[in-house]
Amino acid sequence: MVTNxxxxxxxxxxxxxxVRLLSLQELPVTAAVRNPIEAAKSFGSNVRCILFDFTxxxxFADAFAGINKLFLVRPPAIANIHKITPALNAAKRAGVEEIVFLSIIGADKNRIVPHYKIERAIEQLNISAIFLRCSFFMQNLNTTHREDIRLRDRLFMPAGNGRTSFIDVRDIAAVAVKILTEVPDKSKGELSRNRAYDLTGTVALTYYEVASIFTTVLGRQIQYTNSSIPIFVWQMLRQGFSWQFVLVMVGIYTTARYGLADLVTSNVHQLLEHIPISMQQYVEDYRQCWLCLQPIAVG
Ligand SMILES: NC(=O)c1ccc[n+]([C@@H]2O[C@H](COP(=O)([O-])OP(=O)(O)OC[C@H]3O[C@@H](n4cnc5c(N)ncnc54)[C@H](OP(=O)(O)O)[C@@H]3O)[C@@H](O)[C@H]2O)c1
Structure with a gap:
């Protein structure tokens, strides 16, 4: 049977x-997006783009028609489980047989995070469920924190001296694709229908160590500013981040500050059969993002 x-x-x-990895393997993949015309321009003709909005x-019906596997990402802005479950129920009704869910490390024990409730809701569908419980993404440093690094030469967060087992999203995607495309080896018995993996990098680093890696790779001094929480909140709000997002960040960095973000597992290595991407490699690959280009004087 063809896997869609x-x-x-x-x-x-x-x-x-x-999506990129699946299309490279020329596998049938559909990108569920809010703007299919724009998405089609960036994905190219190998990828089918379809209108989909959790809200x-x-x-839902058109998006899930003919689909048997779903890679589920909860948009960060949707914290309310009741805005996710209607899509999950529609997926089940349409015949989706497996959901690989992008979850967060510790989601099995932490009832506060939306991922906890989403995992339980997926389990209740009684279809194959695989949870990828990921640590903190390296790519937060070229998205949320990009301008602080690029323009102010600083990593600015209230994470104290705590360690974080950063993971590169390219490794998460590779694991997801491996699982989405795996064929059960009947001689070794069926793969378990429900599985969860804690996915992390190989080491847990302090932000002082991360700043030192940035300094070496970018060739200019990058400082870690170990901010207090009130100053962090004030500055992030001033930079235009929403209250909701800033509070989530405070939660994440407080977790790191108290030494609760340092779990390291070997799951990525075992699943991909190569060592996870290091912080050094990530900064080298993304260095363009933090180049401090001076504006060109006109006239
Ligand atoms: N950041 C971390 O360190 C970390 C660690 C572990 C787990 N996670 C979890 O990973 C997830 C975020 O993954 P990400 O960083 O890959 O996401 P992301 O880059 O923030 O992208 C969010 C995606 O959701 C789409 N979206 C937004 N609202 C939507 C709606 N109403 N209906 C359908 N799609 C919608 C966006 O599409 P548009 O282009 O239309 O806006 C975009 O494609 C979150 O659940 C987060 O909790 C994050």
Whole structure:
């Protein structure tokens, strides 16, 4: 049977890479997006793009028609489980047989995060469920923190001296694609229908160590500013981030500050059969993002 895979969050950090890897293998992949015309321009003709919005149930039937596997990304702005479950129920009704969910490390124990409730909702569908419980993305440094590094030469977060087991989203996507495309080896028994993997990098680094890697690779001094929480909140709001997003960041960095973000597992290495991408490699690959180009004087 042909596997038809639908990817939500297909324009985001992880989904975009999942779509790219699947299309490189010339596998049937559909990007579920809010703007199919724009998405089609960047994905090219190998990728089918379809209108999908978690908040608009009218988009569900067409998006899930003929799909048997779903790579599920919860948009960060949607914290309310009741805005996710209608799509999950529609997927089940349409005949989706497997969901690979981009979750967060510790989601099995932390009832506060939306991922906890989403995992339980997926389990209740009684279809194959694989949870990728990921640590903190390296790519937060070229998205959320990009301008601080590029323009102010600083890593600015209230993470104290805590360690974080950063992971590169390219490794997460590679794991997701491996799982989405795996064929059960009948001689070794069926793969378990429900699985969860804690996915992390190989080491847990302090932000002082991360700043030192940036300094070496970029060839200019990058400082870690170990901010207090009130100053962090004030400055992030001033930079235009929403209250909701800033509070999530405070939660994440407080977790790191208290030494709760340093779990390292070997799952990525075992699944991909290569060592996870290091922070050094990530900064080298993305160095263009933080080049401090001076504006050109006119006249
Ligand atoms: N950042 C971390 O360190 C980290 C670590 C572990 C887990 N996670 C989890 O990973 C997920 C985020 O993944 P990401 O960083 O790849 O995402 P992302 O880059 O923030 O992208 C979010 C995606 O969601 C789409 N989207 C937004 N609203 C939507 C809606 N109403 N209906 C359908 N699609 C919508 C966006 O599409 P548009 O182009 O239309 O806006 C975009 O493709 C979150 O659940 C987060 O909690 C994050």
């Amino acid at each position: 895979i639908l990817v939500t969050g297909a324009t985001g950090n992880v989904g975009q890479e999942v 608009n149930p009218d988009t």
